Amino acid sequence: xxxxxxxxxxxxxxxxxxxxxxxxxxxxxxxxxxxxxxxxxxxxxxxxxxxxxxxxxxxxxxxxxxxxxxxxxxxxxxxxxxxxxxxxxxxxxxxxxxxxxxxxxxxxxxxxxxxxxxxxxxxxxxxxxxxxxxxxxxxxxxxxxxxxxxxxxxxxxxxxxxxxxxxxxxxxxxxxxxxxxxxxxxxxxxxxxx
Numbered sequence: 001x002x003x004x005x006x007x008x009x010x011x012x013x014x015x016x017x018x019x020x021x022x023x024x025x026x027x028x029x030x031x032x033x034x035x036x037x038x039x040x041x042x043x044x045x046x047x048x049x050x051x052x053x054x055x056x057x058x059x060x061x062x063x064x065x066x067x068x069x070x071x072x073x074x075x076x077x078x079x080x081x082x083x084x085x086x087x088x089x090x091x092x093x094x095x096x097x098x099x100x101x102x103x104x105x106x107x108x109x110x111x112x113x114x115x116x117x118x119x120x121x122x123x124x125x126x127x128x129x130x131x132x133x134x135x136x137x138x139x140x141x142x143x144x145x146x147x148x149x150x151x152x153x154x155x156x157x158x159x160x161x162x163x164x165x166x167x168x169x170x171x172x173x174x175x176x177x178x179x180x181x182x183x184x185x186x187x188x189x190x191x192x193x194x
Contacts, residue, residue, distance in 0.1 A: 035094075039125075040103040040118070042094050050087040051169060054146070057081055058159050071155045081158065082150045088165060089143035092136035096129070102176075115178045124176050135172040142168045167193045 037045075057077075059070045072078050094100075102125055103118035116124070125132055142164040149157030170184075170193045178184055 035097045035100045037094070038101045038103050038107075039095055039121075040107060042091060046087050047091050047095075047169075050084040050091075051165065053084045054081065054088075054162050054165065057084075058155065058162065072150075072153075072158070078150055078153055082147065085143050085146040085150055085161075089140055089147065092133075092140045096133050096136045098129075100125075111178075114181045116176070116180075121176050128175075131175065132172070135168065135175065138168040138171065139165065167191065 057070075057072055057080075061068050061070055072081050102121040107118050109115040109117045142161055145164060146158055146161030149155075149161050170188055170191075174181070174184060174188055174193070
């Protein structure tokens with residue numbers, strides 16, 4: 001092949017590479033999409049059931065048989081407690097995902113005037129996301145205390161963690177969900193909820 005022909009082939013190859021690279025870089029990156037599940041969905045499917053289970057896992061029961069304490073005792077009991085604590089430990093990551101909506105477009109407050117409407121909560125979530133992250137981190141830390149207690153099978157430690165979980169949840173709810181509920185605000189102050 002002559003030098004002139006090999007030079008022409010080199011130009012064609014180089015030109016083809018430039019076109020291929022140019023076409024590749026012109027493909028737009030995929031757009032980030034907002035999470036599909038709403039905070040209400042996560043609360044209804046994961047957080048509320050886990051909290052309810054934990055709040056009922058330690059109880060003093062008074063009935064015609066006398067007073068007795070219900071608490072985890074077996075391996076299965078402690079495994080169930082640990083699973084629900086893990087649900088609460090993992091929930092903050094999902095709850096604080098950027099773009100997460102408070103509720104669906106058709107959702108409405110069950111107690112208008114006391115609870116925020118979903119759009120009002122959304123305004124707070126969008127404008128105060130760092131506060132949401134902070135409050136969600138408090139839930140995660142409370143769940144971590146519970147996990148430590150569950151691993152040690154420490155009923156008193158678990159009870160303290162459950163109280164801390166309750167306070168973390170109520171603090172977030174008071175800020176984002178029902179900030180106008182004066183009775184809830186007063187009760188929270190009495191219990192030391194921040």
